[in-house]
Amino acid sequence: MINIETLSPKAVRITSIAEFCQADVETLVEFVQGHSDNGGGANLLIDATALTGFTLSAVTIELAHMPLFVKWLYSLDRIAIISDEEWIRTAARVESMVLPGVTYQVYDDDEKDAALAWVLEEEDAPHKGAFREIDLGRTDVAAFEVVGRLDGPESERGLAMVEDRLNDPKCAKLMMVIRHWHGFEAELLFSPKLMASKLKLIDTIERYAIVGGPGWVGGVAETMGHLIKPEIKAFGLDEEGEALKWLGDVAES
Numbered sequence: 001m002i003n004i005e006t007l008s009p010k011a012v013r014i015t016s017i018a019e020f021c022q023a024d025v026e027t028l029v030e031f032v033q034g035h036s037d038n039g040g041g042a043n044l045l046i047d048a049t050a051l052t053g054f055t056l057s058a059v060t061i062e063l064a065h066m067p068l069f070v071k072w073l074y075s076l077d078r079i080a081i082i083s084d085e086e087w088i089r090t091a092a093r094v095e096s097m098v099l100p101g102v103t104y105q106v107y108d109d110d111e112k113d114a115a116l117a118w119v120l121e122e123e124d125a126p127h128k129g130a131f132r133e134i135d136l137g138r139t140d141v142a143a144f145e146v147v148g149r150l151d152g153p154e155s156e157r158g159l160a161m162v163e164d165r166l167n168d169p170k171c172a173k174l175m176m177v178i179r180h181w182h183g184f185e186a187e188l189l190f191s192p193k194l195m196a197s198k199l200k201l202i203d204t205i206e207r208y209a210i211v212g213g214p215g216w217v218g219g220v221a222e223t224m225g226h227l228i229k230p231e232i233k234a235f236g237l238d239e240e241g242e243a244l245k246w247l248g249d250v251a252e253s
Contacts, residue, residue: 001016001017001018001021002014002016002017002020002027004028004031007119010042010121011042011043011044011045011120011121012043012044013045013046016047016048016051017051019051019052019053020051020054021055022061025058025062026061029061029065032068032072033068035072036071036075041076041077042077043077043078043079043120044080045116045119046079046080047082048082048085049082049083049112051083051085051088073099073102078118078119078121079102079104080115080116080126081105081106082109082112082115083106083108083109089106089108105118106149107149108148108149108182111182114126114127114128114130127148127149127151128153128157129147129148129154130150130154130158131146131150131154131155131158131161132145133165134177136244139170140170140172140248141171141175141247142171142173142174142175143174143175144158144162144174144175144176144177145176145177145179146178146213148180148181148182149181149182149184150181150183150184159201162174166204166205172205172207173206173209173247173248174201174209174230175208175211175243175244176209176211177212177240178211178212178213178217179212179237181214202230206230207231207232207233207246207247207248208230209235209243210232210233211235211237211239211240212235212237213237218234
């Protein structure tokens with residue numbers, strides 16, 4: 001079953017519940033045709049967190065109307081897809097790559113608020129807010145957390161926040177807490193701007209604690225810690241207190 005609702009004069013949400021069947025795709029075709037006849041445009045939020053699968057008849061009809069759907073997609077301004085299934089998120093990113101000019105912003109189910117804010121144009125960047133500062137009430141340690149997916153604009157914003165805190169000569173220790181991280185855009189690996197910012201931080205930090213995140217993140221970080229200036233140590237998500245102690249938070253009693 002699908003539900004189509006108007007969120008604002010410029011935004012529509014399509015929610016797919018349980019199995020996507022022939023009646024659903026027929027409803028969708030009717031909506032897309034009507035929307036296209038009225039000029040298209042606007043923003044689209046697709047919520048597939050309750051989707052369980054597709055019937056063969058639905059797929060067959062959808063393929064038959066693919067030119068209509070593609071034309072409609074090209075008329076849209078912002079497209080966001082929310083799903084708790086990795087295969088759906090991956091398929092959306094692949095489709096985004098094979099349709100030049102169409103970009104899907106993909107979100108996990110715990111990023112619904114970010115997706116909605118972007119579609120409603122309450123935020124100017126799709127993943128804004130994934131990088132946040134943690135207030136420790138102290139000046140010697142800069143602390144931040146990552147919640148969500150990092151794209152180029154959000155990574156640049158986050159690095160600028162870190163640089164700003166580490167400009168204080170009293171602050172030379174950094175703690176990064178990774179909660180519900182959903183990866184990063186591949187192009188970030190080849191960004192000269194981000195690389196320059198990271199190299200600058202290396203000369204500033206004395207100790208760097210990474211809390212949480214996938215196991216490989218901590219492993220790579222600790223390996224790098226043997227090769228570059230800052231001492232780097234990885235901690236589990238439930239070891240934030242231990243990380244602060246390692247950074248020099250409290251003296252042993």
